[in-house]
Structures are given as structure tokens and as C-alpha cells.
Amino acid sequence: MTFHYPNGKRYVAAAVDTAASKSKDKKWSYGKRGMTLEEDINETNQYYLDQGLAVIHKKPTPVQIVDVNYPKRSAAVIKEAYFKQASTTDYNGVYKGRYIDFEAKETKLETSFPLKNFHVHQIEHMKQVVRHGAICFVLLRFSLADEVYYLEAKHLLAFWQRMLDGGRKSITKTEVENLGCLIPLGFQPRINYIKVINNLYHL
Secondary structure (H helix, E strand, O other): OEEEOOOOOEOOOOOOOHHHHOOOOOOOOOOOOOOOHHHHHHHHHHHHHHOOOOEEEEOOOOEEEEEEEEEEOOEEEEEEEEEOOOOOOOEEEEEOOEEEEEEEEEEOOOOEEEHHHOOHHHHHHHHHHHHOOOEEEEEEEEHHHOEEEEEEHHHHHHHHHHHHOOOOOEEEHHHHHHHOEEOOEOOOOOEOHHHHHHHHHOO
């Protein structure tokens, strides 16, 4: 199936990294094996919703279908579709009256996080969100180490600018450790990022 952006450019899914694409069958070693980062976050958000703590959801991506094949009368196969608009970040919602907006990414690399995992329109969106005083961040998963870090968007934006200025095209693991917050993996919720928000914003 082929997707295109509104400008006609063909969509290519952002690779986590080369190693990741070759190791799809290797999952996290903790607890519920087989859970992806997205599934863990969705489960966390559902827990927050069920407990009345926050309302945070994954954003749907509007798609316009232009070519459908019907191999069977009871089944349809989408052959070509276009994103109606460029996606921004993965998740948004509200917590204690504050707007929450964040992106989630992962890598199989051990010592750095590639900035190529982010798109320009996502960076621009985060800049606008930060400018309006909302809580904006990224959740970065180093899958080989079974670690998830909360990194404020302001730090990601600084690393992005460093790249534009000719600097390295990735964030070192040490930088993430120093500027971010390691989120211990739990059961309910799986990735308790609200605890980090409480500490950072004194909520």
C-alpha cells in the first residue's frame, strides 16, 4: 500500500534504525513480552483515563483513500492512499488543566539516538507548542537496554539546532541520561510519565 503527503511526496515510514528493521521479532525482556512502545503508552494512557488522572490519546492520522482493490466481495484492499495533512506528534491531551503534547520514538542503538527519527514538521509543531507554554516532551526508548527516557522538548529542539548548525546528527545516550529522566518500567501504569511531569512542573 502506498501513502502520499498532501504535497504529493511519497510517504516512507521513519525507520527506527537499520538494526531495528532486522530485529522485529526481538521484544522487550520485561514483563509483558511483545509489547511495543506504542502499546505500552496506549495502555498507560488508558490507565490514566480509567483512574480519572488525565485524558491523553494517540492522534488519528486523516487518510484519503484513492485506490481500492476488491479481491473478494467481503474484503477490500487499499492499494493507494494519501495523508490529508502532515502528522504532528503522536499524543496529546490534558492533565490538571495543562495541555500535554508529546512524541514517542525508539532505537536499537546503544549509545545514541538518531535525530533522523524526527520529521521537520514534528519539530516545527513542538516549537509552536513550547512557545505557547504547554507541556511538550518526547519519550525515547533504548530498546536493547530496556530503558525509556522522558526528554523535554526544549532539549530536543536544542539538539536539532545543533545538527542544523553542522553538529552531530544524533543525541548521545549520555546527553539523554543527563538531561532526561529515566522512567522505571512498571505494571500499572507501564510508563508513568505523569510522575515525571509532576516533579518537573510541581503539579
